[in-house]
Amino acid sequence: MTVLAVSDLTKRYRRGGKPFAAVEAVSFEIGQAQTLALAGPSGSGKSTIARLVLRLLEPDAGRIEFEGADFLALSGAALRARRAKLQMVFQDPLAAFNPRATVARVLDDPLRIHGIASHTERPHRIAALLERVGLDAGLAQRAIHEISGGQRQRVAIARAIATRPSLIVLDEAVSALDVSVRGRILELLLDLQSQERIAYLFISHDLGVIRAVAHRVVILDAGRIVESGDARAVIADPQSAIGKALVAATPRLNRNRP
Amino acid sequence: MTTLLSIRDLAVRYRGDGLAALKGISLDVEAGERLAIIGESGSGKSTLALVIAGLLAWGAKIDGCIDWFLPTDADARGSKDRQASAINSSTPRLGRDIGFIFQDPSSSLDPVMPVGRQIAEVARAHLGIGWQDAFAIAKSLLERVRLPDPDAILRAYPHQLSGGQRQRVAIAAAIAAGPKLLIADEATSALDTIVQAEIVALIRRLVAEDGMTLLFISHDIALAATLADRIAVLRHGELIDLGETNQILDAPRHVYTRALLDAHLGLDAAPLLDRRGAQS
Numbered sequence: 001m002t003v004l005a006v007s008d009l010t011k012r013y014r015r016g017g018k019p020f021a022a023v024e025a026v027s028f029e030i031g032q033a034q035t036l037a038l039a040g041p042s043g044s045g046k047s048t049i050a051r052l053v054l055r056l057l058e059p060d061a062g063r064i065e066f067e068g069a070d071f072l073a074l075s076g077a078a079l080r081a082r083r084a085k086l087q088m089v090f091q092d093p094l095a096a097f098n099p100r101a102t103v104a105r106v107l108d109d110p111l112r113i114h115g116i117a118s119h120t121e122r123p124h125r126i127a128a129l130l131e132r133v134g135l136d137a138g139l140a141q142r143a144i145h146e147i148s149g150g151q152r153q154r155v156a157i158a159r160a161i162a163t164r165p166s167l168i169v170l171d172e173a174v175s176a177l178d179v180s181v182r183g184r185i186l187e188l189l190l191d192l193q194s195q196e197r198i199a200y201l202f203i204s205h206d207l208g209v210i211r212a213v214a215h216r217v218v219i220l221d222a223g224r225i226v227e228s229g230d231a232r233a234v235i236a237d238p239q240s241a242i243g244k245a246l247v248a249a250t251p252r253l254n255r256n257r258p
Numbered sequence: 259m260t261t262l263l264s265i266r267d268l269a270v271r272y273r274g275d276g277l278a279a280l281k282g283i284s285l286d287v288e289a290g291e292r293l294a295i296i297g298e299s300g301s302g303k304s305t306l307a308l309v310i311a312g313l314l315a316w317g318a319k320i321d322g323c324i325d326w327f328l329p330t331d332a333d334a335r336g337s338k339d340r341q342a343s344a345i346n347s348s349t350p351r352l353g354r355d356i357g358f359i360f361q362d363p364s365s366s367l368d369p370v371m372p373v374g375r376q377i378a379e380v381a382r383a384h385l386g387i388g389w390q391d392a393f394a395i396a397k398s399l400l401e402r403v404r405l406p407d408p409d410a411i412l413r414a415y416p417h418q419l420s421g422g423q424r425q426r427v428a429i430a431a432a433i434a435a436g437p438k439l440l441i442a443d444e445a446t447s448a449l450d451t452i453v454q455a456e457i458v459a460l461i462r463r464l465v466a467e468d469g470m471t472l473l474f475i476s477h478d479i480a481l482a483a484t485l486a487d488r489i490a491v492l493r494h495g496e497l498i499d500l501g502e503t504n505q506i507l508d509a510p511r512h513v514y515t516r517a518l519l520d521a522h523l524g525l526d527a528a529p530l531l532d533r534r535g536a537q538s
Binding site: 041042149178179180182183186187190205206207208209211212213215232235242245246247248249250251252253254 | 298299420421449450451452453454455456477478479480481483484507517518519521522523524525526527529530531
């Protein structure tokens with residue numbers, strides 16, 4: 001079942017007086033419980049696509065179908081209701097939260113705003129969400145700035161799954177984490193995906209991470225799709241120039257030794 | 259090999275939290291080697307880079323000593339007398355003897371000064387030459403760091419360049435006075451994979467051409483391994499592993515080093531998706 005279908009998505013800006021396409025005629029689909037990765041160098045359009053899908057930006061052309069409905073046609077209450085099913089986790093959770101808020105407050109917001117749980121139910125829901133992402137329920141009363149980066153990213157994931165989304169956009173969500181923490185966060189994401197059938201739009205500059213968790217990959221260059229397919233197959237034998245360059249530039253432990 | 263600097267029982271404590279950022283660090287850096295310092299957040303790797311460069315903030319309490327064995331201008335063979343406790347900065351001069359590349363080139367470049375002048379300023383300040391000669395050096399440095407159209411870049415401001423180009427400018431400024439030691443502190447972490455590989459190749463080439471010693475500070479052991487002769491692993495402020503790159507990769511002594519290697523998601527490792535078994 002297709003959760004997200006994007007077709008001919010285009011976003012143009014002007015740079016130095018000249019128009020340029022940040023995203024040009026991009027099309028892809030993501031099925032239930034599937035992970036589609038977007039890879040590409042800086043400026044290739046990965047994050048712009050994320051913002052377009054989240055409707056933080058409006059496209060100049062193209063279509064976004066989410067859960068079978070025309071997502072770009074929604075507005076007002078209908079858009080807000082549908083947004084509960086489409087969540088996001090960014091690279092820096094500190095920037096995504098009010099730093100002085102408590103963990104409980106951060107998780108209370110989506111439950112309240114989307115009317116998922118009553119006032120009396122919410123503390124139990126919050127405890128359950130924390131447990132779900134591998135955190136101690138006692139963390140609820142701590143301030144966001146007091147907890148570690150890995151814990152904060154788990155809270156961001158807890159907030160994202162609070163509304164039982166069908167799709168989460170993960171924009172460089174593990175890029176700032178220490179490698180030892182990163183592995184456990186990726187495991188958590190895979191657990192949530194298999195148990196709750198969540199689809200991921202997984203944006204990363206790191207092909208190693210993409211290969212570890214993604215089913216399919218789309219490689220972008222200058223706003224266009226240059227290659228796409230099964231993640232492992234594409235990374236093992238890239239056909240596009242930029243795909244080859246990305247693979248060649250990825251550090252390996254067993255090669256390139258001085 | 260001759261030793262460039264010798265660190266003994268170094269400890270650093272920041273005022274405020276009172277926690278030791280570094281403790282009991284003893285390490286010799288050999289002249290001409292490429293030494294990677296690896297660690298995760300809070301390991302003390304940046305503190306080590308800063309204390310070596312003499313850049314540690316006021317209020318940090320430093321114990322132990324760093325002895326430098328810099329070849330003097332008069333006697334390029336190097337001094338035999340050990341200058342103890344060089345932290346009080348009698349010997350190395352930042353810019354002249356040590357070049358420093360930071361993670362974010364924007365923070366080390368003046369946004370309202372053309373980049374050519376910023377590079378020339380380093381050469382002029384340390385080499386005792388006039389502006390004209392300094393600009394000639396700046397232009398040749400822009401060529402050496404492989405920036406296109408050096409004449410145009412000389413007059414460009416940092417915001418007119420891409421992130422990778424800015425880091426090349428910062429590298430040109432760092433080596434403008436011909437330092438013996440180049441310290442790169444997460445110098446490629448903010449760049450995408452392709453630009454990162456280019457900058458690492460550039461650092462490798464410049465270090466070889468100028469016979470510099472390199473301290474490459476990174477959280478990424480795989481990246482460091484592509485460049486380093488030796489790897490030092492820091493954790494919670496302590497040096498827990500040190501060895502030749504191949505030895506660290508093939509036979510790490512410390513369990514934490516092995517954990518770091520295992521956590522690396524390479525292009526040849528079994529994907530997490532598979533390790534978990536069935537996934538449709």
